[in-house]
Amino acid sequence: MKDNIILIGMPGVGKSTIGVILAKEAGYQFVDADLLIQQRERKLLKEIIAENGVDGFLSIENQVNASIDVERSVIATGGSAVYGQEAMDHFKEMGHVVYLKCSYPVLRRRLSDLRDRGVVLKDGQTLRDIYEERRVLYEKYADIIVEEEEKGIEETLRQVMEQLKKYNDMI
Secondary structure (H helix, E strand, C coil), X not given: CCCEEEEECCCCCCHHHHXXXXXXXXXXXXXXXXXXXXXXXXXXXXXXXXXXXXXXHHHHHHHHHHCCCCCCEEEECCCCHHHCHHHHHHHHHHEEEEEEXXXXXXXXXXXXXXXXXXXXXXXXXXXXXXXXXXHHHHHHHXXXXXXXXXXXXXXXXXXXXXXXXXXXXXX
């Protein structure tokens, strides 16, 4: 049964912030996939990336995400979750995938030190590079796209909930 809500999007779009509030409003549990990865590995995301490299981290992220087994939950994923085919197939089966979309200029203003934040960047990659690369994947997997450009948390939340109400089995 598709009774979960999975939030995808770039770092800095508010997946965790919106996710917590959405879970409260819907009476759902909240799951932060990045925290699950850190718990399993007993390390911060940036430490996992430093020790395992980008590909090693993505493999760990895919395994953890593909093993999430919850009901009536809002799941905030890491921005790189869309690189994991197995995980994204799993998410599509277990819920509705919501892409919180934001333009590059707004993201650039919101994000400062990407590596310190635990963002997956290959050598030489810029924020613009990963934005362009991931945008295609976010759109591919999304059941719902919510433009959160210049919107506050309340307005973004309202739009997410309105879109989810179109699905009879959701909130």
